[in-house]
Amino acid sequence: MATYRLKRKTFGLADAANNTLGAVGGAIKNTAGGIIEGAGKALDSSVGGLAGRIGGAMAGSALGPLGTIAGFAFGNKLSRGLGKGMKNAGQDMQM
Numbered sequence: 001m002a003t004y005r006l007k008r009k010t011f012g013l014a015d016a017a018n019n020t021l022g023a024v025g026g027a028i029k030n031t032a033g034g035i036i037e038g039a040g041k042a043l044d045s046s047v048g049g050l051a052g053r054i055g056g057a058m059a060g061s062a063l064g065p066l067g068t069i070a071g072f073a074f075g076n077k078l079s080r081g082l083g084k085g086m087k088n089a090g091q092d093m094q095m
Helices: 013-021 023-044 046-063 065-093
Strands: none
Touching (some): 046 065
16 A cells, blocks of 8 residues: 655744745754654664663563563554654655
8 A cells, every 4th residue: 555645834943944044944954854854763673662672661660560561562662653753754844
């Protein structure tokens, strides 16, 4: 099944900078989008998933053994899901 992506028009600081500074504002927006997309790719990788599992287990340990197991189990999904969202947001920011 094909996936279609619609670029969303955003209004805010990046657009104000783009309107007033021209190419410099566009470069700022592209750079920020690239950084966010890169961070999203890192979180969506297998290493990012493992880091999410470890972080989830450490956070869940405050709730006891069951919390540690739950944190380990859901940390991967949380990290990968956050990474996918950040990749999409970063791509939407870039021109």
